[in-house]
Amino acid sequence: MKTIRRLIYVEVIKAVAFVTLGFLSLFFFFDFVDELQSIGKPTSLGYGAGQALIYVTLLIPSHLYELLPITVLIGTIFVMARFAQSSEYTILRTSGLGPWRALRALLLLGLGFVVLTFAVGDYVSPISDRTAQLLKSRYQNVYALAGNTGxxxxxxxxxxxxxxxxxxxxxxxxxxxxxxxxxxxxxxxxxxxxxxxxxxxxxxxxxxxxxxxxxxxxxxxxxxxxxxxxxxxxxxxxxxxxxxxxxxxLRPDRMRTLDLFEYIRHLDANGQTAQRYEIEFWRKVFYPLSCLVMVVLALPFAYLHFRQAGLATYVFGGVMIGISFFLLNNVFGYLGNLGNWVPWFTAAAPGMIYSVMSLAAFTWLVLRR
Known part of the structure; x- marks a missing residue:
């Protein structure tokens, strides 16, 4: 089993790293193109191409935090579908890799991605985002970091x-x-x-x-x-x-979890509304756990049988599922803030919806077929 787990882990990590690099390169290009309009303005104090490159580079950890669950899903779907297409997964099944063992192996791998997502979102992203804003403030003579009124x-x-x-x-x-x-x-x-x-x-x-x-x-x-x-x-x-x-x-989604908690306590003690920050706090708690949901959602793809042309179709389906999760997560955040929903439910609802989807797919494709 150690050899099988090593095979799956190495292939999934390589695929996730490749997909993540592709998405980050795309976001880096878009951010840099967007910054080109700020280069050379009279109000910019020496803000040139070099400073713009540093600024968009500092935004990479924030994009990485947002993209990790999606890239984990796409990379895992690609590996599982490729194993099924080449009949490698059939060989692994005959070697003793049952559905529950496969699920347990992927959940252990998902825990590693959970830790990585939490570390990036709670430690790397807030520091890099703040440094990026300070850099832009220094060269563009824009001092407010939280809107025009500070x-x-x-x-x-x-x-x-x-x-x-x-x-x-x-x-x-x-x-x-x-x-x-x-x-x-x-x-x-x-x-x-x-x-x-x-x-x-x-x-x-x-x-x-x-x-x-x-x-x-x-x-x-x-x-x-x-x-x-x-x-x-x-x-x-x-x-x-x-x-x-x-x-x-800082923007609430760029704060550390502990800082959000302390700030919520301060707002409550002074009679101020903390709904927005409470939702972001619970989103910071539940968002890394969505990596577990994604690896479970990808497992049924290993039990599908399709021809050569089907691989790209299923990978494209994984991309759509990841984008829909990202959109649903943002929509629930806005709706919860407007409708004054329970913060923890607002943050956990997208993950719970996709957990039910992944378990239903696992039960139908893996255990019943």
């Missing part, structure tokens, strides 16, 4: 509440163009603090180049006034950490 965060301290706006975050953790709006217990704005730079150290924000406006509205009529003061530095105690700020500046 990221917004909220915090409560006793009777007071604060709304914090951060435009961007440097590689060293420096915050640029931060604004802090202070509200009293009744929800009235009492002060606004602006800082050109800020650093988060030991549970406090150290602001530099500060301009503070206090709105004194306790009086009536002409006694209400705005007091403006300028300070070189100012310390603001806050529970908002640099990790929370970096999470808010």
């Amino acid at each position: 990221a917004w965060l909220k915090e409560k301290q006793g009777d007071k509440s604060y709304a914090v706006n951060v435009i961007s975050m440097g590689r060293d953790g420096t915050l640029k163009d931060s604004r802090i709006f202070e509200f009293d217990a009744k929800g009235f704005l009492v002060a606004q603090t602006s800082a050109s730079l800020a650093r988060i150290e030991n549970g406090q924000w150290r602001l530099f180049g500060v301009e503070r406006q206090q709105y004194e509205t306790s009086g009536t009529g002409d006694k209400a006034r705005v007091v403006t003061s300028t300070l070189p530095t100012l310390v603001w105690p806050s529970s908002l950490s640099s990790e929370m700020v970096s999470v808010a500046l």
Whole structure:
């Protein structure tokens, strides 16, 4: 059995690597063509072809994370169908490779792809995506990483509440163009603090180049006034950490699972809606597991009998199944956010649908025929 497993594993890994390389090359080409329109613009500060190549290269881990379940399906279908076409799988069956042993072998291989998908999506992709955005911000003079208005965060301290706006975050953790709006217990704005730079150290924000406006509205009529003061530095105690700020500046699907969890807790503690982030959190949990679904879905192709012309047809069918899974996964994310569905169900539904499909195909083609 070790020899059989080694044969299957080597062939599947080679096929998956080849398909993944082809898809990544295609996405790399499209991304680079899309970046050509940004090269040489007057607003670009030295953003040339070299910087564009680095930028699209840094996007590869994000594409790899999105494509892995699809390429696992296509590569495994190709190997299983080729084994069936050349009668190799018939020989393997006569050598003792029963349906359940084959399923167990593929599930072990699928676990390896699950670990790879999780590692890429949770560690490599967030770092590379953030580096790519910082590179583009540096050369194109575009500072906002989370839309034109940057990221917004909220915090409560006793009777007071604060709304914090951060435009961007440097590689060293420096915050640029931060604004802090202070509200009293009744929800009235009492002060606004602006800082050109800020650093988060030991549970406090150290602001530099500060301009503070206090709105004194306790009086009536002409006694209400705005007091403006300028300070070189100012310390603001806050529970908002640099990790929370970096999470808010990134797209939810590019965040680490742990960062998403901590940010959801922060939103819940401050009475903010976390539906979007909860869906993305559970998608990060369930998405790598879809590799297991894909290898099970590919196993019945080894039990099909077809002529030479049928191989390309079944591989094309695998491509369509993979694309449909990707589309269904995105559609459920949008529908769940709009319809306020249960987050874990929204994230797990596509995988459960395809799990039922794969088990039904396995039962019909493998056990009943």
